[in-house]
Amino acid sequence: MSLGRREFLLYGSGFLFQFGGARDNLIVRSDSPADLETPVSLLDTAWITPNNFHFVRTHLPTPRVDSSTFNLAVEGEVNRPLTLTLSDLRAFRETSHVVTLECAGNGRVYSDPPVPGLQWEKGAVGTARWTGVPLRDVLNRAGIKPVGKHVVMNGADVPPGSTPDFVRSIPIAKAMHPDTLLAYRMNGEEIPLEHGYPVRLIVPGWEAAASTKWLVNIRVSENEFDGHFMRNAYRIPNRYVSPGSAVDPADMVPYTAIDVKSIFTSPLDGAAVRTGASVELRGFAWAGEADVTRVDVSVDFGRTWLTAALDADRARYAWRRFRYTWRPSRRGSYVVLSRATDSQGRTQPTLPSWNPAGYVYNVIDKVRINVEG
């Protein structure tokens, strides 16, 4: 089950990227705007997801940005408004973080009752090494006034007609965290257009909608931004709600840091293996701003749990690969479960709660594996 050299050349080196874009590899959930999901079989190929395998989430038509005329404005409640070119930006102290980004709605298809929105299965998640400069350093150069409590992000994407613009804000504390990045490279390359070229905000550990693509405007504000994508979208109930029920907007809060979660990437759901064979149960676990401390798997419908090994590859905001070698001695149709626990003591739930937008789906993962005689 391990990755052979040939597969590494194909999948790990970006070779395919030269011959095919993301659409050749990914599941198209929406054609325009582009919303593309990564099959878990492709996630399985590496700890760091190749750019052309990384899921794509877009709200508006993808803009074309000319890097030669690119400007990033920093304005609002600052002492010294800035207009930065790409060269200006690159003159700041450069840093990199390996970050797992997950769409807030990853797993939405499993909502019961169903909810509207892109019907993501498990693959609206991916991990990349993002390189750029700390947003904090740029904000410090502009000088935040004491009234500045939120930072409003706008990309170069422009809404057609009456569609609301994709504008969101993050609280000043997260904006000033040294790990929040203005990124201009993704896995060592210029950021691909669909991933936010030339500059993308990376808010590590938060649901991926916080990581604004094609970023051109940063405005420090006294208040949380009150446009559609803050007021109505990316919000979750502040309590458990009854499946299918309406929720008073007053009971909704922004969805920010992502929860603990794991998914299997191999074998695939419905796989057949032979009795006595050695089967590596393998996947990834992540926990937003927390660390994954353990992953347990079950091969008996959750009666007993077995601790999986975690690969050495790790980074503060990145998923960890887990592996458990299973040697089924008896044929049968198994449902294999994975359950991650994190450094905040959180564990994946046994049953799903429900929310109107299908966010935060992180129930114990499962795949069916048929062990044949």
Add this chain to the structure above:
Amino acid sequence: MSLGRREFLLYGSGFLFQFGGARDNLIVRSDSPADLETPVSLLDTAWITPNNFHFVRTHLPTPRVDSSTFNLAVEGEVNRPLTLTLSDLRAFRETSHVVTLECAGNGRVYSDPPVPGLQWEKGAVGTARWTGVPLRDVLNRAGIKPVGKHVVMNGADVPPGSTPDFVRSIPIAKAMHPDTLLAYRMNGEEIPLEHGYPVRLIVPGWEAAASTKWLVNIRVSENEFDGHFMRNAYRIPNRYVSPGSAVDPADMVPYTAIDVKSIFTSPLDGAAVRTGASVELRGFAWAGEADVTRVDVSVDFGRTWLTAALDADRARYAWRRFRYTWRPSRRGSYVVLSRATDSQGRTQPTLPSWNPAGYVYNVIDKVRINVEG
């Protein structure tokens, strides 16, 4: 939530029994033959289920048995065939056991995909004090020949037309276990007709179909009985099977000792409580031939678990009441879970496996509780 004195008089004393039979209290799953399920609200009233609340499972028309002419034959591979009257039977050493009987198909309605058969919810289970004589003492008086390995049980019920007779066998080891009873009293009374008057076999810890009602014939045999109710019914796959799939009869084995399980009896599913109120989460847990060692409950969809208290009432083959006092501080729609563990190290599964007859349903139990503002 505790049982007041008035309720005890109504429910605990058999008062209702004088004015109404089982059909006035129970859910009729089949009218004729009588298959009656106990609402969990009635199970909740006492550790020992009053006779008129105890579930009823019948395969054939209920026979009328005249106790004055009653005979119990003991024959087959024995040295001294016996014909015992009720007086003969009562002359053996009397003993009592409190036994939880559960229908093999309890919970069948939750099978996914659905399976044919009585669509029991949670209440095809009950607990009674059975009094009678050890089957072992009767078999010893008859003298089992060395070839006798199974004991075939037949009741006075007679199948109409081409319906197969309800005849089953148990292995000699279970038949000779000192706790296997020929019972003639149920909770201190003559056994009610629907529960097997005048004599019922009680096979403690095994699914209730082993506990033959209206028992009139005991035949020691070299082989397991090969009639319909052994060959086709009360059998489970010897491996996990894919939901909805057909199973080769060669892969089916008799279902004998019941598994570890718990159910909530209060609050009822969908109950509403007030924020800050004290809510007793209460139910029963049982484990067949094993002891329940703990019950945990969860009020956060199975992320964290809280150990429930177990009532002092206990008996080797009886369920135990569990209780956890919950004070919800925040409104919301909760799914509360219960998970029992037993002395064999078994724990209720997280997800159901599936079998063609819907037996052994023992997934972690759940009820929805709405905490209002």
